[in-house]
Amino acid sequence: MSSNTATEHGQSAMRFAQFKLVLLGESAVGKSSIVHRFVKDSFTDSRESTIGAAFLTQTIQIDANTTVKFEIWDTAGQERYRSLASMYYRNAQAALVVFDITQESSLDKAKYWIKELQKQASSGIVIALVGNKLDLEEERKISKDEAQAFANELGLMYAEVSAKTGEKVKDCFKDIALKLPLEEKLSQQGQRRRRTVDLNQRPSTNEQQCAC
């Protein structure tokens, strides 16, 4: 993992925050491939279908002194697993709703997920509509204008990426990170830390601490 932890740099102004991100979208649009490109910078043509959900993490630096860690739940796309998905998006602060630009039905499914997120997920959730398989431009079925217009209408971020070539994948996650309520998260983390000390509880092991 290519993480730049706060402690490697100066003590003074380093900021670190972590966020939960969920991927949703129709089967075989490339959700797992996008995550693997982002986390491991790799791609394979023959990836098994995701069953249930997969968990991965990745850390990115969004500016000289700010690092964001994503805890990513990559969900299964098949209709049958739909009821499971709420478990994963429930506490998510960000969602990547993926469709396949060569597959018309996949945008409808993406719209369904966006509707569901707006109804059920936490209110401040940052949603990005992401068209995958940009490398198959000649087979495109969904025009960029159409999808972009839909995203604009609902005030969502919009990106087109290729998990296969890697094009725009990192940018997409970085853009999401920039939209996340960083200050709010940092102050929450600060409060929680103080409370932990006050109550003399054992510090949570799975919480990365900010070094400032």
Added chain:
Amino acid sequence: MSQVNDFIFGTEGYQSLQHRPSLLRTLTGLRKSPMDNSHLTVDSQKVIGASYSHLDLGASDTQKRNSSPDSRSVHSNGSTKSPRPSLNLSKAKKLYDLSTKIDDDADWNDDIDDLATPSPQDPKPQFYPDISDLKLQESPMDRSTASMEPPLETQQLSEAQPAQFLRSDYERIMKDPFVILERTSNQSKYSKIVKALKNQPFDMAELRKQTWSGVPAALRPLVWQVLLGYLPVNSATRESVLRRKRKEYTNSMTQLFRAEKDQAVWHQISIDIPRTNPTIKLYSFESTQRSLEKVLYLWAVRHPASGYVQGINDLATPFYQIFLSAYLCDHVDMEAFNTNQLPQELINCIEADTYWCLTKVLDTIQDNYIHEQPGIIRQVSELRDLVKRDEPYLAEHFEHEGIDFIQFSFRWMNCMLMRELRMELIVRMWDTYLSSYPTGFNQFHVYVCCAFLRRFSEQLLEMDFQDIIMFLQDTSKTSDWTEADVEMMLSEAFVWQSLYENATAHFRT
């Protein structure tokens, strides 16, 4: 072994296990079939443990039992036997009954009547229509997803000499898989299973007992079909029954592909086929993919309550490759075998056998795949209870870290651990599951999952949320496993199941 006795029968055996969770792992004596250990049985007929509770049934009238639609009785057995209330079972049961009413069970019943009196009208030599031309055309929609897929191996070898890879007696095996016994009966390692297959009258309980600890590869295609009650042991009716089942399959297939395609089901299957067992070359060949596609599509259409659900594709593959292996010469590397070179007639047989046997297994776990997947929810909850009792420290640690069992064990139930272990190990595991049919896949499996998890307790206790989830979903942790590891896991699961059944029986009285 006396330790084991104490565990099972001693009054404080269960208590002591709670505090010494790792002790069982040292019981290497359990490697052999627990069924060989007479002290595990209460009397000579009944064996402790849910997976064997049906054994006494098997002895009486095997033929009838084999052909009966077990699924409904299994289901109700499962729910009444369980000492804990099962989740949402009444709803599941309703859906389940609905689905069994409209699925293949009727076909099995039909065959019961036909078993004794083979129909004279059966056309003998040409026993099924040629379905080679029934290759479904991909819709344009399907094609666009193909770009995500690895290149399909379409290369056909010249039809010159099929003898190079097919056994010289393959046509005879096709008609009657018992021909396999001719080449194995002289070898001692096969003798007990062969004897059980040849017993007159046939005793299913004996065959189950002899196959629990594994089936030699050469006998597997035959034994699996017998254990599932698909292949009749009765030599008088065997060939005609097999012929009819295969004909029925091909007829259904012909009808199915004349009708309008269910696009949603077809689309889901067609995008999953290219990513089924992607690391095994056998599954990259076009013929393999077309066969699995047909099998899955027929099953899905005939079981509308569940339809095709991802994971069912995984479950079809052990049958496909084991049944294929029956016809290949010993020197052929089956996992890399190019199926494009197989004669169509043989392909049809393998497909039909795969279809019927997959159906038999899915009958016992269909509520894993219906709406909201109540079977899986129940199994995950059973696993959670088992771990709480058997490995309390681990359960506590998971709770502290905020781990929900469904986060890691959903896949274990949905795919029967097929994503966690290599194919050769799955095949070995299925010997035992099938020998415990019909409860192997829906009851015993939960104990196996518990044993699987316990294998990693010590490591897991040192990890936090993130590491636990990533470790449990990482399949490389079993990459150095051998059959011995699987057998240890199965034996442990058996002991726990026996213990559990014993303990709850004790509470009941």
